[in-house]
Amino acid sequence: MARRTKAEAAVTREALLDAAEEVFLEKGVARTSLEQIARHADMTRGALYWHFRNKADLFQAMLQRVRMPFQELVEEIGDPSLVERPLEAIRLACLKGFERLEQPRYRRVHAILIHHCEVFGDIDPLAMQNEMAEEACGALVDYCVCAARLGHLRQGLDPTLAGELLQAMLGGLFHDWLRNHERFSILERGTVLLDTQLELMRAPPAG
Amino acid sequence: MARRTKAEAAVTREALLDAAEEVFLEKGVARTSLEQIARHADMTRGALYWHFRNKADLFQAMLQRVRMPFQELVEEIGDPSLVERPLEAIRLACLKGFERLEQPRYRRVHAILIHHCEVFGDIDPLAMQNEMAEEACGALVDYCVCAARLGHLRQGLDPTLAGELLQAMLGGLFHDWLRNHERFSILERGTVLLDTQLELMRAPPAG
DNA sequence: TATTATCCATACATTGGTGTATGTAAAAGG
DNA sequence: CCTTTTACATACACCAATGTATGGATAATA
Numbered sequence: 167m168a169r170r171t172k173a174e175a176a177v178t179r180e181a182l183l184d185a186a187e188e189v190f191l192e193k194g195v196a197r198t199s200l201e202q203i204a205r206h207a208d209m210t211r212g213a214l215y216w217h218f219r220n221k222a223d224l225f226q227a228m229l230q231r232v233r234m235p236f237q238e239l240v241e242e243i244g245d246p247s248l249v250e251r252p253l254e255a256i257r258l259a260c261l262k263g264f265e266r267l268e269q270p271r272y273r274r275v276h277a278i279l280i281h282h283c284e285v286f287g288d289i290d291p292l293a294m295q296n297e298m299a300e301e302a303c304g305a306l307v308d309y310c311v312c313a314a315r316l317g318h319l320r321q322g323l324d325p326t327l328a329g330e331l332l333q334a335m336l337g338g339l340f341h342d343w344l345r346n347h348e349r350f351s352i353l354e355r356g357t358v359l360l361d362t363q364l365e366l367m368r369a370p371p372a373g
Numbered sequence: 374m375a376r377r378t379k380a381e382a383a384v385t386r387e388a389l390l391d392a393a394e395e396v397f398l399e400k401g402v403a404r405t406s407l408e409q410i411a412r413h414a415d416m417t418r419g420a421l422y423w424h425f426r427n428k429a430d431l432f433q434a435m436l437q438r439v440r441m442p443f444q445e446l447v448e449e450i451g452d453p454s455l456v457e458r459p460l461e462a463i464r465l466a467c468l469k470g471f472e473r474l475e476q477p478r479y480r481r482v483h484a485i486l487i488h489h490c491e492v493f494g495d496i497d498p499l500a501m502q503n504e505m506a507e508e509a510c511g512a513l514v515d516y517c518v519c520a521a522r523l524g525h526l527r528q529g530l531d532p533t534l535a536g537e538l539l540q541a542m543l544g545g546l547f548h549d550w551l552r553n554h555e556r557f558s559i560l561e562r563g564t565v566l567l568d569t570q571l572e573l574m575r576a577p578p579a580g
Numbered sequence: 581t582a583t584t585a586t587c588c589a590t591a592c593a594t595t596g597g598t599g600t601a602t603g604t605a606a607a608a609g610g
Numbered sequence: 611c612c613t614t615t616t617a618c619a620t621a622c623a624c625c626a627a628t629g630t631a632t633g634g635a636t637a638a639t640a
């Protein structure tokens with residue numbers, strides 16, 4: 167067969183990553199061979215081994231396409247007045263995250279990372295999950311501490327505990343949804359649950 | 374070698390299950406061979422294949438030792454007055470669950486099911502997780518509906534949403550703890566988080 | 581006590597997957 | 611236009627794991 171141009175090669179690489187997402191999600195990472203991925207992309211293992219060193223390398227490249235740190239979500243909103251309304255910042259950032267998660271690529275890759283892969287090679291999925299959770303948790307606690315200083319939190323509610331409650335609730339929702347995304351929309355249910363929880367934690371209007 | 378007595382054979386079976394727990398948790402289910410499990414129990418694959426048909430059969434037997442349905446926890450408390458205090462029933466049942474999860478066997482097997490195995494053979498871990506989550510969620514919602522009827526829930530708080538919030542929060546805590554149980558005690562942090570959340574959802578004392 | 585079934589160890593055949601080596605035709609680059 | 615490199619396909623050697631077949635020694639049991 168003829169050699170492909172650079173652009174075509176890039177397309178091939180993306181196609182291999184797309185195929186990896188689909189097959190990983192369906193069969194699990196451990197049970198899918200590189201042969202299955204290659205055939206699913208109408209390629210051979212030769213193409214796969216040219217673009218990636220092995221399965222672990224392919225896996226990391228797949229993750230690289232769906233990075234979504236919590237802080238960036240807040241910054242993307244681009245509303246400077248949110249500094250004075252930390253609870254609203256949490257709300258909008260979470261909604262932005264929900265929306266992004268409903269894109270097939272984000273949903274699939276996160277589902278693979280959390281529910282469809284084990285340790286293999288030099289890949290430790292739990293370490294990656296820990297990193298992401300730490301980032302999100304730390305930010306939420308910080309925002310809650312800030313909210314408490316501004317008197318936005320219900321009296322007597324420890325701000326750290328408030329942040330950890332949010333972290334736990336969002337994490338549980340996240341895991342539950344990724345387990346079977348067809349049961350409900352994370353954007354719809356997430357919005358309702360988040361608003362309810364924030365309402366419980368918010369200081370009642372003065373007067 | 375000599376044939377073992379029935380009691381010795383039972384001990385062998387348990388030893389194989391214990392070994393499976395430890396190796397599964399350390400290496401992941403997919404990456405551990407039956408040979409590794411057998412050697413870790415000072416046995417050979419011969420013993421393993423005599424007691425279990427294959428890895429999937431061994432896996433199911435391992436799960437069988439740690440069943441913990443939510444309703445049983447409530448019944449085990451054996452306090453009939455809890456019918457009139459559904460929020461307290463939730464609280465005590467969760468605390469009982471936390472305590473049980475700190476036993477190595479429960480912790481290990483649940484960690485394996487949730488974080489260290491993929492689909493294999495006729496085993497679908499996600500389906501099992503779904504079953505357990507459904508049980509717990511349904512019960513929590515029911516208890517919250519009951520609490521609302523008794524006027525124990527904060528005014529304006531939808532009882533179904535309250536139950537789903539609890540479900541999400543507990544699930545998130547559960548997953549987070551199983552990911553790395555050395556970071557904190559689920560009994561301690563779970564108690565604090567649960568009490569905080571219940572306090573937020575409880576109707577303020579009249580008057 | 582003779583027989584049978586049990587409990588396991590050992591040995592073997594088979595297979596699916598990996599990594600690499602080699603082939604090759606065209607695109608890049610001068 | 612010529613050479614080199616690229617972007618794969620094909621082929622091969624290797625290994626680890628599985629399942630089963632067989633062997634053997636004793637507990638169970640009648």
